[in-house]
Amino acid sequence: MSHNLDHQFDRAIQLSGDAGRYTGATTVEYANMVGPFGGVLASTLLSAVLKHPECQGEPVALTVNFAAPVTDGEFDITAVPVRTSRSTQHWTMSLMQNREVAMTATAIFALRRKTWEATDSDMPQVQGPDDLVALPEVMPIPKLFSNYDIRMVRGNIAPLPQAEAYAKDSSESVLWVRDKPTRVLDFPSLTAMADIFFPRIFVRRQRPAAAGTISLTIHFHADSRALAAVGDSFVLGHARAKRFYNGYADQTGEVWSKDGVLLATTSQTVYFKE
Amino acid sequence: MSHNLDHQFDRAIQLSGDAGRYTGATTVEYANMVGPFGGVLASTLLSAVLKHPECQGEPVALTVNFAAPVTDGEFDITAVPVRTSRSTQHWTMSLMQNREVAMTATAIFALRRKTWEATDSDMPQVQGPDDLVALPEVMPIPKLFSNYDIRMVRGNIAPLPQAEAYAKDSSESVLWVRDKPTRVLDFPSLTAMADIFFPRIFVRRQRPAAAGTISLTIHFHADSRALAAVGDSFVLGHARAKRFYNGYADQTGEVWSKDGVLLATTSQTVYFKE
Numbered sequence: 001m002s003h004n005l006d007h008q009f010d011r012a013i014q015l016s017g018d019a020g021r022y023t024g025a026t027t028v029e030y031a032n033m034v035g036p037f038g039g040v041l042a043s044t045l046l047s048a049v050l051k052h053p054e055c056q057g058e059p060v061a062l063t064v065n066f067a068a069p070v071t072d073g074e075f076d077i078t079a080v081p082v083r084t085s086r087s088t089q090h091w092t093m094s095l096m097q098n099r100e101v102a103m104t105a106t107a108i109f110a111l112r113r114k115t116w117e118a119t120d121s122d123m124p125q126v127q128g129p130d131d132l133v134a135l136p137e138v139m140p141i142p143k144l145f146s147n148y149d150i151r152m153v154r155g156n157i158a159p160l161p162q163a164e165a166y167a168k169d170s171s172e173s174v175l176w177v178r179d180k181p182t183r184v185l186d187f188p189s190l191t192a193m194a195d196i197f198f199p200r201i202f203v204r205r206q207r208p209a210a211a212g213t214i215s216l217t218i219h220f221h222a223d224s225r226a227l228a229a230v231g232d233s234f235v236l237g238h239a240r241a242k243r244f245y246n247g248y249a250d251q252t253g254e255v256w257s258k259d260g261v262l263l264a265t266t267s268q269t270v271y272f273k274e
Numbered sequence: 275m276s277h278n279l280d281h282q283f284d285r286a287i288q289l290s291g292d293a294g295r296y297t298g299a300t301t302v303e304y305a306n307m308v309g310p311f312g313g314v315l316a317s318t319l320l321s322a323v324l325k326h327p328e329c330q331g332e333p334v335a336l337t338v339n340f341a342a343p344v345t346d347g348e349f350d351i352t353a354v355p356v357r358t359s360r361s362t363q364h365w366t367m368s369l370m371q372n373r374e375v376a377m378t379a380t381a382i383f384a385l386r387r388k389t390w391e392a393t394d395s396d397m398p399q400v401q402g403p404d405d406l407v408a409l410p411e412v413m414p415i416p417k418l419f420s421n422y423d424i425r426m427v428r429g430n431i432a433p434l435p436q437a438e439a440y441a442k443d444s445s446e447s448v449l450w451v452r453d454k455p456t457r458v459l460d461f462p463s464l465t466a467m468a469d470i471f472f473p474r475i476f477v478r479r480q481r482p483a484a485a486g487t488i489s490l491t492i493h494f495h496a497d498s499r500a501l502a503a504v505g506d507s508f509v510l511g512h513a514r515a516k517r518f519y520n521g522y523a524d525q526t527g528e529v530w531s532k533d534g535v536l537l538a539t540t541s542q543t544v545y546f547k548e
Contacts, residue, residue: 060522061489061543063337065380067357067364082368082375083341087521088488088545090341092366092378094356101356104366104380106339108489108543112520115548118478120445121516171394204392214362215335215382217491219524219543221517242395242528243495243536246386247361248334250493250539252526254516262517265524267541269335269382269493271362274389 007183008147009192013044015051015077022048022077026070030144035069037144038213039195043188045093045105048079050187055081056089057109058224059187063217064105070097087111112223123256126153129176129234148196151176151234157202171204171249172240173197182232185263187220190227193235193255194218194266200241200251201272210273213251222263230257239266247271281457282421283466287318289325289351296322296351300344304418309343311418312487313469317462319367319379322353324461329355330363331383332498333461337491338379344371361385386497397530400427403450403508422470425450425508431476445478445523446514447471456506461494464501467509467529468492468540474515474525475546484547487525496537504531513540521545 005011008029015022024044026036042064049055076096083090088110095103132151135141155173177196179189199211239253251268279285282303289296298318300310316338323329350370357364362384369377406425409415429447451470453463473485513527525542 061339063380063489063491065335065364065382067362068359082378085342088341090339090375090378101364104356104364106337106378106380106489108339110488110522110545112522115518115521115546116479117517117519118445119517120478120514171392204394205390214384215337215380215493217337217541219489219522219541221519221522221524223520240394242539243391243393244389245391245495246497247389248384248386248493248495250495252539252541265516265526265541267491267493267526267539271384272389 007179007181009179009183009189012040013047013188015044015048018053020052020079022079023074024077025074026072029147032142032144035071037192038066038216039192041070041095041103042195042216043191045077045095045103046107046191047188048077048093049091049107049109052079052081055109056084057111059107059220060110061108061217061219062105062191063215064103065215066103066213068100068102070095070102075102119262121254121262123236123260124174124238126174126236132176147180149178149180155203157198157206171200173203174236174238176234177237178232178234184232185227185230185235186224187227190255190264191218193237194253194264196237197239197251197253199270199272200239200249201244204241204244212271213268214271215269216266217268218264218266220264222261226261227263230263233258235263244272247273281453281455283453283457283463286314287321287462289318289322292327294326294353296353297348298351299348300346302417303421306416306418309345311466312340312490313466315344315369315377316469316490317465319351319369319377320381320465321462322351322367323365323381323383326353326355329383330358331385333381333494334384335382335491335493336379336465337489338377339489340377340487342374342376344369344376349376393536395528395536397510397534398448398512400448400510406450421454423452423454429477431472431480445474447477449511450508451511452506452508458506459501459504459509460498461501464529464538465492467511468527468538470511471513471525471527473544473546474513474523475518475544478515478518485544487542487544489543490540491542492538492540494538496535500535501537504537507532509537518546521547
């Protein structure tokens, strides 16, 4: 994996160290409302596996848990290959700050072989990104959104422009997204984009609330060749919550290429406060 | 948590030991085609947290990874509370056999507080379980299915009876399920039921294939009071795969109470061989 550190995303997920013990740091570009963007932290944990000398295959599943708030500054990451078979490799990772665990994670990497394939899900039929205006960089959007060109199709939140895209009693959002400046899609950037959606409670209730992801799972349905074929094009993100109940909601989503390839499916558990 | 060991499910998830270091064993009742039923192993890892003296709150998220085949016999489980805050507790777990890691897992427990709630997903409108005949216990159904009363609505697999319920170019299954003999629903049994579906590749292609879950995530949308309200009634399971690609597919599903409460959402990564 080569890093072109000209792009702020590559600087954000950059790690030093080797053989599973790494040091990184949050960057000001990817600040969220409080602390750094969780999607980039998830990417950084995945990158710790990708740069490990024993890494075999490509990611098929990733779960990242936010155990405590990550604060701005340095952090340590460990990545351990706990079991390797002929076709799969299982990893456990953790992110530490001040000698305490702030994040835990597991990843499964696999050597894919050509098989029969099928997609049993419908890509939302929507306007193309060129027919939509970019989400403006205005408050109260956190700084991290300056790193993305987002074209909202539907499921915006009330304080933002593009009122026509507001949801009505629905937690669903559909949006086009790509890095700004553009950057060729890879597993780390796809991981971050799978977490680009506003918390579903904002969309469903059309008002702000305290909310934060506590667990994020991504199932990857593409290999690096399929991601390279996407290049720096927009991808289509689709997210909704199926249930909000006593402080926790899910977020279930998909990320599609413009050509209709389902690149990833994702689910989250999100804390919210009324 | 009290265990009534009269039921074979409670014997299957029984652990000895304390403070996060436990020993258990597979039971013949829950044999799958090869090795033990993964859903019961996932339940056993969750039970290791539930019986830990430091356990706080109730499960909201669980991810279990199958790193290597678990063989019939004894196993060791560790469960570690890596971070506890006022409202959440993060756990890492592992299952070892022959001193090697066979499974890894993470769980998040939380103290729920009363909030606004909503369901943004439609329960499939189907016949009730009393209008459907039980799935017969015939080969080639693995032995584990003897522990469940299953009423297939749609998405059966070809070698089994109830041809009217076969899928046509669809990976979707809908079924009613409860323990046999009946048992009041709790987090461990809900965990196992969230994994009761045949591999989606069987349904989509209407023929057997080598297949196995390698990662299973469950987001719980109910607390123990809501589960107790279900009692020993049937619950409705709904599963489909969104994409099959080069050896791996997802399985995305929901488990509903008869009264329309969304109890859990789940996603898996499943290995398949053509």
